Amino acid sequence: MQRLALASAKIEDFGAVSARTVVAGVEAVCDPLGALYLPETRLLVVSDLHLEKGAAFARRGMMLPPYDTLATLKVLEAVILRHDPAIVVSLGDNFHDRVGSAHLPDIFRAKITDLARGRDWIWINGNHDPDGTVDLPGQSADELHYAGLAFRHEPSLLSPAGEIAGHLHPAATVIRREKAVRRPCFATDGRRLLMPAFGLMTGGLDLRHRAMTGLFERPSLVAHMLGRDRIYSVRFANLIG
């Protein structure tokens, strides 16, 4: 639970633990909590929250702990307090299933309402929750085009330039001296950026997986990996040392 611990830790020098990058000419900061912040437009992006994943499984007979929503919202709160964004974009798979937002316990609904106060909130629809949200602040959309960037859930194969997408839960594996460490990451080649999954009960997909094929120019691909208390930026070619 390193992100939950990190969310409540005090950070002295944010510049030292985050990573700066540029996507299609737009400056962005990779926050070690797994969110992307665009300072010029004061826009914060999070992706694949998968809220109510535990409940979604319980509905199907697997009694996973009911605490994942609470944990994910705590981290979300920390990252919103840090950047105080004007706009929050949640990049799809906001809920783990279609009925998730309708069945959301009131206490969590109130928390989200609280976080959204005084800012614009955009829910991008994902494949898990294509119908939008129920009784929550903000507006739902399939895509958002803003400040020269395109925000959508699934990366499109046609137009990489300036795309911020989620869906794939990218993770990178560093191998040194026959030892392997795998972590979620922001993946970008300067044209497109894939967001790590923000939900605390979500898995990852390795950058070498064939589902990632063709998404990036590998020579310029960098993985900004979520470490215990900071971002580690590693060039794709350097992952295996």
Added chain:
Amino acid sequence: MSTIDSTAGPSLLPAAFAAWFSAKGWQPRAHQMELLARATAGESLLLIAPTGAGKTLAGFLPALTDLTRRGRLPPGSAFTGIHTLYISPLKALAVDIERNLMKPVEEMGLPITVETRTGDTPQAKRQRQRLNPPDILLTTPEQVALLIANGEAPRFFKDLKYVIFDELHSLVTSKRGHLLSLGLARLRRLAPGLRTIGLSATVAEPMDLRRWLVAQRPGAARHAGLVTAPGGARPIITILKSKERVPWSGHSAKYAMPEVYEAIRDHKTSLLFVNTRSQAEILFQELWNINEDTLPIALHHGSLDVGQRRKVEAAMAENRLRAVVATSTLDLGIDWGDVDLVIHVGAPKGASRLAQRIGRANHRMDEPSRAILVPANRFEVMECQAALDANYLGAQDTPPVGDGALDVLAQHVLGMACAAPFDEDALFAEITAAAPYTGLPREKFGRIVAFVATGGYALKTYERYARIRKTQDGLWRVSNPQVAQQYRLNLGTIVEMPMLNVRMVKRGAKGAIGRGGASLGKVEEYFLEMLAPGDTFLFSGKVLRFEGIRENECLVSQAFSLDPKVPAYAGGKFPLSTYLADQVRSMLDDPHRWGGLPEQVRDWLALQRDVSALPKRDELLIETFPRGSRHYMVAYPFEGRLAHQTLGMLLTRRLERAGRRPLGFVATDYSLAVWALDDLGYSFAVERPSLASLFDEDMLGDDLEAWLDESFMLKRTFRNCAVIAGLIEQRHPGKEKTGRQVTVSADLIYDVLRSHEPDHILLEATRNDAAAGLLDIQRLGDMLARIKGHITHRRLDRISPLAVPIMLEIGREPVAGEAQDSLLAEAAEDLIAEAMGVAAI
């Protein structure tokens, strides 16, 4: 203990049996007749007998004679349930027993039907067995759990007279044994008069097994009767005295291969046992490299494709092979042709394991078995010598039965709800009759039932999704039929490591990978994570080139290289047993016992005595010395790798707190090395900290708790518990989860649960498991208590002879915990360095 008059014996045997014995020129053995008499008189019994003592026949005699007296049931008689249930840990063993049992049954023309039921039994046959049960059913623990979770169980088992447990000593120590004990408790309720017969090899603690076999009540423990068969001829065991130099460390024993090959050539059929799969692969390849006579030598381990394994087994049974290299998949009592030599490569670890493996050679009791031990390094030489002494002394060690696991209980509770609605108090009375669960508090059982129903969380949001519900009549019942279906698919206590199928493909001229070739077997996913495409490794006796992963398959091609890169370090999987560790320590302490050791090992120990010291039996020797830019501390507790790993974690935490700047540690079965930036020798000399306080037992308090919180090992344990308890599923109707998905989500569930409900029942189950098995905390605690006031510190200028083996292990250990991030930092530095390089131009 009752004795049987030899003249009283034959009268217990129906005429057909007496005639059969005398036609064979055999005499019923005393222990067979004793067991028959006492079981017939209504006793439940444990039979302890060495391999080849006619254990199986003895176990079945009471049932066979009873059924013979009953005679064949006339057509049209009322439904009769099974008479005898035989349960074996291996399905291959059940099949093997059927063959062996059918022989006397057919030769005597007995009116008895015998059938097997395993995971491989076709659906139609299972249906038929339910409608028309055989007299004797041979099966496995998992099938028993399935049968009792069925609504027809009362009818099926109402006539049950005998339950026979084969290889009981190996069954009871695991979670499978826990599940089986609960199953037995249910069988006793369905057939109150049933008797149990346990068959076991020699064990240190027969009382545990005797308790397990009978129903327990609150108050005094109850025990099954004991029947002991005399031991057979003493095995002839030698340690390979190699002319070659015995290596300091490592596990391959490559140095000894020419001599091992000689031994194979000199015998008819040899079994070569090793401790791990990778050892088996390496050994097999080395043997074929020098197999000038092209002797038929085969490979057998659990990861190989089933078809391939069956081929080897058949060839072995027909005596077509000269040698088989095998892992523990062959440990148990399957009959194997005419094996006249067992070669054990690597340390035998537990002495009872050694006895079992040696029992493999020569199943006739009157001839001695022959075995050669081949130590892979110098510490193993001593361990082999100790094992040898232990075997001659007849000393045996088997892990204790232990308290029943809570995850297993959760699985059983759901199974019982699937069978029929249950009353919570009645079920509690039933399960506490099972020996491993006798001490279970009522309150904890209630929490298990709540867990089965809704997950048992403090935050009660899942009531409407409950799997079982308490209805108005006060009984718990399943909410819908899908629950029972899911239960049946997920039953069992063996949680597989995530494994990928290994498939051979052809590489095209342009490097394109072709489709579908032969499947070679399965390999653990963590092993593959360390491979990059193009790496070569050993598997299935071949050098393979790793091509990549496609869906659930690991694609490989033929490598044109004889020198594989074997990236995964795999040492002994089994920890050194407490008994053997004590033997090794006392041997080190007593130069008179060095006589059996090879000269080079004696010289090594003598040199150690001169430049440092030899650890005394009841003390802990600690050496400190500088090397390169680091300062090392090496301790020699001889408590096994698991306990040392735990100790290493705790010591580095303490040294860190004392400001001594520790950098890492490495653990082997015998010793532990910690290295630091500070001069540890000096620090201990000026008592900052003192060794006594560093090794104080209080490390098992807060430090342990704090470390456990972050331990990756606990996550792996949690995953097993979560699968067994039914929180997450390995299989779901219609869609198979891959191992990877299970791993990922279990880790995340663990994190979420631990931070929000740290006293949840499943976390308790996980901690219990970890304390017992994974971390060997009990053993570590015993050691810390033993060495209190007996720590000897030697400050040396340089590495000592005894420290060389562990120093060679540094850098081969897998990375864990906090060290992970330093690896990431290292990779990130590359990028920084690159950036700086560009800037400098």
